[in-house]
Amino acid sequence: MTWAAVLLGAALCLALKLAGWLVPPAVLERPAVRRGAALLPLAVLAGLLVVQVLGDGRGLVVDARVAGLAAGAVALALRAPFLVVVLVAAAVAAGVRAL
Amino acid sequence: MRDALGVGLAVGAYGVGFGAAAVAAGLSVLQACALSLLMFTGASQFALVGVLGAGGGVLAAVAGATLLGSRNALYAVRLADLLRLSGLRRVAAAHLTIDESTALATGAPAGLQGVGFWAGGLSVFGFWNLATLLGALGAGAVDTSALGLDAAVGAAFLALLAPQVRDRTGLQVAVGGAALAALAVPLAPAGVPVLVAGLAAVVAVALHRGDA
Numbered sequence: 001m002t003w004a005a006v007l008l009g010a011a012l013c014l015a016l017k018l019a020g021w022l023v024p025p026a027v028l029e030r031p032a033v034r035r036g037a038a039l040l041p042l043a044v045l046a047g048l049l050v051v052q053v054l055g056d057g058r059g060l061v062v063d064a065r066v067a068g069l070a071a072g073a074v075a076l077a078l079r080a081p082f083l084v085v086v087l088v089a090a091a092v093a094a095g096v097r098a099l
Numbered sequence: 100m101r102d103a104l105g106v107g108l109a110v111g112a113y114g115v116g117f118g119a120a121a122v123a124a125g126l127s128v129l130q131a132c133a134l135s136l137l138m139f140t141g142a143s144q145f146a147l148v149g150v151l152g153a154g155g156g157v158l159a160a161v162a163g164a165t166l167l168g169s170r171n172a173l174y175a176v177r178l179a180d181l182l183r184l185s186g187l188r189r190v191a192a193a194h195l196t197i198d199e200s201t202a203l204a205t206g207a208p209a210g211l212q213g214v215g216f217w218a219g220g221l222s223v224f225g226f227w228n229l230a231t232l233l234g235a236l237g238a239g240a241v242d243t244s245a246l247g248l249d250a251a252v253g254a255a256f257l258a259l260l261a262p263q264v265r266d267r268t269g270l271q272v273a274v275g276g277a278a279l280a281a282l283a284v285p286l287a288p289a290g291v292p293v294l295v296a297g298l299a300a301v302v303a304v305a306l307h308r309g310d311a
Contacts, residue, residue, distance in 0.1 A: 005157040006130050009147050010137035012161060013168035017140075017193040020175020021184075028176050032304050037170045039300035041142060042269055043276030044166050045260040047296020048149045050280040053253035055153055055292075058285050068250025072257060082258050083112040089254030093247030 068093030103215070106199050107222030110141075111230040116255050117144055118234025123248040124152025128235040135231040139224065140197050142259055143167040146293065149252065155290020163293045174201040181205065181212050195220030268303055275299035 020028060027033075053069045054060040072089030080088070114135065121131035126148060134144045143164035150160040175196045181204060184192050200220035207215030238248065264270050276296035283292035 001157055002126055002130055002151060005147060005151060005160045006126075006133050007137070008157070009143065009161040009164040010134065012165045013138045013140050013143050013171070014194060016165065016168045016172045017175050017196040018190065020172035020196065021179045021189050021193045023172075023176075025176050025180065028173055032308060034173060035307065036300055036304045037173050039269065039272045039303050040169055040297055041167050042260065042263055042273045043279075043296050043299040044146065044163060044293060045142065045256050045263075046273040046276035046299075047280035047293040048146055048163070049253055049256040049260065050277045050296075051153050051284065051292055052149055052249065052256060054281065055284055055289075057154070057289075060281060060284055064247065065250040065253055068247050069253045069257065072250070072254030076254075076258055076261055081112060082109075082116065082255075085258050086116050086251045086254050090247035090251035093250030095247075097247065 064093045064096035067096045103203060103218035103222040106203065106219055107226040110199060110223045111226035113141055113255075114227045114230025115234035115237070116251070117141065117148075118231040118236070119238035119248060120145065120152075120234075120252045120255060121148045121231075122235045122238040123252065124148040126151070126235075128232070128239055131235040132228065132232055135228045138164065138168075139194060139227070140168050140171055141227070145252075145255060145259065149256070150290040150293055152249075152252070153289050155293070156288065159288070159290025159294060163290065166294070166297050170198075171196050174198070177201065178204060178216065182216060192216070192220075195224060197223065199223050268307065272299045272303045275302070 053065045054062065068089040071092035072085045075085045075088040117135065118131050121134065122128065134147065138144050138147070146167045147160045147164040150163045175193060178192065178196060178201060182192065197220070200216050200223060203219030204212045204216035260273060264273055276299040279299055280292040280296040283295040287295065
């Protein structure tokens with residue numbers, strides 16, 4: 001099943017890229033389409049963030065992941081590089097779990 | 100050219116994170132690498148493994164990845180106008196159409212846009228795939244939940260999200276998306292809350308139709 005998601009997702013993402021190269025610009029240059037494509041990633045990433053950090057099956061829980069995310073947010077605010085942000089989050093979450 | 104290598108190296112750091120996140124979400128090393136080779140658009144790849152890792156179904160995972168890939172279509176419109184390619188070169192260029200290659204092409208001086216695009220796209224492609232393999236192999240060798248990798252994936256989403264929040268509307272959409280997802284978690288099957296979050300963008304577009 002995972003392979004189906006990998007291959008179907010890859011095909012659709014390539015189709016979107018190809019569409020931009022092939023479709024007449026007028027269709028995709030409409031303001032509402034441009035704005036939607038700019039804002040969609042924000043909404044979806046925020047949703048992924050919530051599910052990843054608070055989600056627990058059909059419920060929401062506050063656990064070590066939140067502490068890790070908070071530490072990552074601090075690193076991000078201090079302009080740390082991506083890998084540092086991620087490692088700080090992982091280390092703090094692991095530390096809280098080990099307490 | 101130096102810019103292209105620098106961007107490639109920087110993206111490599113995300114690639115290690117993606118490879119590790121994919122394996123932590125239950126994908127095999129081969130599946131993680133296949134995503135980087137075939138899908139080749141970072142946020143969509145993170146979304147796909149994020150939804151699968153949360154127990155989401157194939158359709159929800161694919162839909163999440165596709166929603167995040169939609170901006171590449173708009174990049175392609177700009178690049179098609181800038182580079183004027185045809186045939187197989189256009190298909191290859193489509194595969195390399197991502198944030199970084201578009202930024203390098205549109206930021207290059209007149210006449211060098213093609214160089215910026217191809218050098219940037221190929222550099223990122225090379226580093227991204229190599230880094231994915233390293234991250235996936237690394238995560239496969241350890242117990243990922245004890246290491247806090249689930250929190251690391253959350254931080255990765257935050258790091259992808261933060262630079263895109265450039266104005267008030269952006270912030271409202273991000274907060275709205277987060278709230279919708281939180282509301283949907285108890286009500287909808289796994290994976291679906293992420294798609295419900297996307298409604299925040301739809302609402303924002305509808306509300307701001309007049310001033311676009």
